[in-house]
Amino acid sequence: MSAASVRAEAKRLLALSLEGGAVSSERVGAVLAALAKSRSAHQLRPLLRAYLTNIRRELARGEARIEHAGPLAAADADAIAAHFAKVLGRPVRPVARRNDALLAGFRVRVADDVTDLSASLRLANLAKSLS
């Protein structure tokens, strides 16, 4: 299979793995089981690699990865996820992780978009403006 046909096949498999616009673990399992039966291991390796990349990208599109300094209430994390779900027009779930290097505030990454409301970024901008 050529690289273009692999990408097209992986894109088709990703479409089969979505349920209600989100990645479904059951569908992913069914797709993998069907692939294991129909293709040899030699043919599956590039296709599975492309399929994994698409699944990760799709999962990242539905996740708001929140890095925060200090405690962040669950309600606040939900509020952040709801904000991005409203802006992007798709369901987004919060995935929080504490990072005190931010000093205060938080940084949110949804797919390739990054929103930074941390004190460390403001200090970095201050340093740039002074230099």
Add this chain to the structure above:
Amino acid sequence: MSFLSVLLAAEPAKAAAQAAPAAAAPEAHGPVADIISLFGSFGVDGPHLLVQLINFAILAFILHRFAIKPALGQMEERNRLIEKGLADAQAATQRLADAQKASDAKLNAASDEAAKILADARHAAKAAVEAAKAEATAAQTEVIAKAKAAIEADRVKMLAEVRGEVSRLVVETAAKVLEQQLDDATRGRLNEAAVKQLAR
């Protein structure tokens, strides 16, 4: 009457004259006879004198015909040559004067030309010196300007580096102070404020 006929006619006259004195001498008297007698005492007698005159005339004719006339012709030729030489010399002198005048004129023209060339050369040299001075001045000004620009650039760069370093130190210090001073409660409040800011 030819010379020969005169000579023949003179011989009877001479004989008659030699015979005549004896007969005529007693009869000749007066001043003329005295003069003739006087000439006779000096050996001068008429026929002899006549013959001498004829001889002299012949000699004069021959001399004039074959000596004096050619000599005069040669003298005239010589005079003509001398006059021609003098005229040529005068013409040569004139030509020499003309040539000298022309030479002087050419010399003066050459001198003027040389003076003009010298003046032009001096003018060109002066212009070249002025141009070199101007070029040197421009180069000097450019070098000074470049040096000033380089100094200014270095100064600005140094100031920027100092400013950046100071800013970095200030920010690092502020970050460390914040990290030490902020407790979880304060960070929680700041997080809530950031959530509200995001919602706006």
